[in-house]
Amino acid sequence: MISVSHLVKHYGSHVAVDDVSFRVEKGQIVGFLGPNGAGKSTTLRILSGFLGMTSGKVEICGHDIEEASLEARRSVGYMPEAVPLYPEMRVVEYLTFRAELKGVARAKRRAHVDDAMEKASVFDVANTLIGKLSKGYRQRVGLADALVANPPLLILDEPTAGLDPNQIRQVRELIAGLSGEHTVLLSTHILSEVEQSCDRVILIAKGKLLAEGKTADIRKMRRPTALDITVRGDGQAAARVLKAIQGVAKVKEATAKQEDSASFQVTWAKKLPDADIEQTIEAAVSALVAAGLGVREVRPVGSSLEDVFTELTRGPAPEEPS
Ligand SMILES: Nc1ncnc2c1ncn2[C@@H]1O[C@H](COP(=O)(O)OP(=O)(O)OP(=O)(O)O)[C@@H](O)[C@H]1O
Numbered sequence: 001m002i003s004v005s006h007l008v009k010h011y012g013s014h015v016a017v018d019d020v021s022f023r024v025e026k027g028q029i030v031g032f033l034g035p036n037g038a039g040k041s042t043t044l045r046i047l048s049g050f051l052g053m054t055s056g057k058v059e060i061c062g063h064d065i066e067e068a069s070l071e072a073r074r075s076v077g078y079m080p081e082a083v084p085l086y087p088e089m090r091v092v093e094y095l096t097f098r099a100e101l102k103g104v105a106r107a108k109r110r111a112h113v114d115d116a117m118e119k120a121s122v123f124d125v126a127n128t129l130i131g132k133l134s135k136g137y138r139q140r141v142g143l144a145d146a147l148v149a150n151p152p153l154l155i156l157d158e159p160t161a162g163l164d165p166n167q168i169r170q171v172r173e174l175i176a177g178l179s180g181e182h183t184v185l186l187s188t189h190i191l192s193e194v195e196q197s198c199d200r201v202i203l204i205a206k207g208k209l210l211a212e213g214k215t216a217d218i219r220k221m222r223r224p225t226a227l228d229i230t231v232r233g234d235g236q237a238a239a240r241v242l243k244a245i246q247g248v249a250k251v252k253e254a255t256a257k258q259e260d261s262a263s264f265q266v267t268w269a270k271k272l273p274d275a276d277i278e279q280t281i282e283a284a285v286s287a288l289v290a291a292g293l294g295v296r297e298v299r300p301v302g303s304s305l306e307d308v309f310t311e312l313t314r315g316p317a318p319e320e321p322s
Helices: 040-047 069-074 091-101 106-119 135-147 165-178 191-197 215-220 235-243 274-290 305-314
Strands: 002-011 014-024 029-033 055-060 076-079 153-157 183-188 200-205 208-214 226-232 248-253 261-268 294-301
Touching: 002 040, 014 040, 014 200, 029 040, 029 165, 029 191, 040 055, 040 076, 040 153, 040 183, 055 069, 069 076, 076 135, 091 106, 091 135, 106 135, 106 165, 135 153, 135 165, 165 183, 165 191, 183 191, 191 215, 200 215, 208 215, 226 235, 226 274, 235 248, 235 261, 235 274, 261 274, 261 294, 274 294
Parallel strands: 014 208, 029 183, 029 200, 076 153, 153 183
Antiparallel strands: 002 014, 002 055, 200 208, 226 261, 226 294, 248 261
């Protein structure tokens, strides 16, 4: 569905995309994940035919983006990060106008617009002026716009950016509903977004591809490396209890102290299997409670997106001295 080979994009002397290659197969929902400035929007704009590349080869549904640009562009519904909408138009008018621009035959336009409004859940605001819509609805109109010519491939740039948690959930559900019929490539800088919506992930940072794989495989890279624990009661007793837990390599007490509680960072051997990490956490909490200490907070550390990126750019962690 998408084939990207050695893609490079320079903005003047700045290299925004640096020799990136990947494939997206039919029917998949793929997350294009990376921190700000990674080159996500630049890549997606090139794939959608809105921006030229410096070098490389891109095929969309078998059409070369440079040699058969019209056919390639017709295969894609693109939703940019900032959806350009006309505030003085009603939703249905806007989508009909967009369908016309995208070459949908007059006789089919009404059906296409209805179908896009149905899929993007904007039927109830069909006759509302776009300028009066909430951000969440505007985003969904942007999605309906991407869908209106019924393209096989959807490219969505940060589709949930700026939405509240409720709206994020609704947009995620809409995207999940598109799988099967459409292939979706969406960008985000939020790991949990990808975990919830995507079958596969492409990780990118500083213009370079870091990793590509099934979401479940990327998730495994998020294993916590330590545990922050706050305990009410005797801090020294708590430290003794934690040090005695099997699997724990180090217990470090936080310097900032509260009157009636103590905080610790507990680390385990880097090579400890995932299942043993879970057991260690459970054992630590049970032992503290059994010793009459109150557990106020337990927070796994080292599971943020940044940690995954650091891990990937740095390579495997050195073995713990035994
Ligand atoms: N038109 C432009 N001219 C010059 N540099 C640009 C231009 N557009 C983007 N860049 C730079 O290229 C790099 C990649 O930008 P891009 O917008 O593709 O990243 P991104 O991963 O989408 O980030 P964000 O999540 O912040 O949108 C950044 O360093 C950015 O500053």
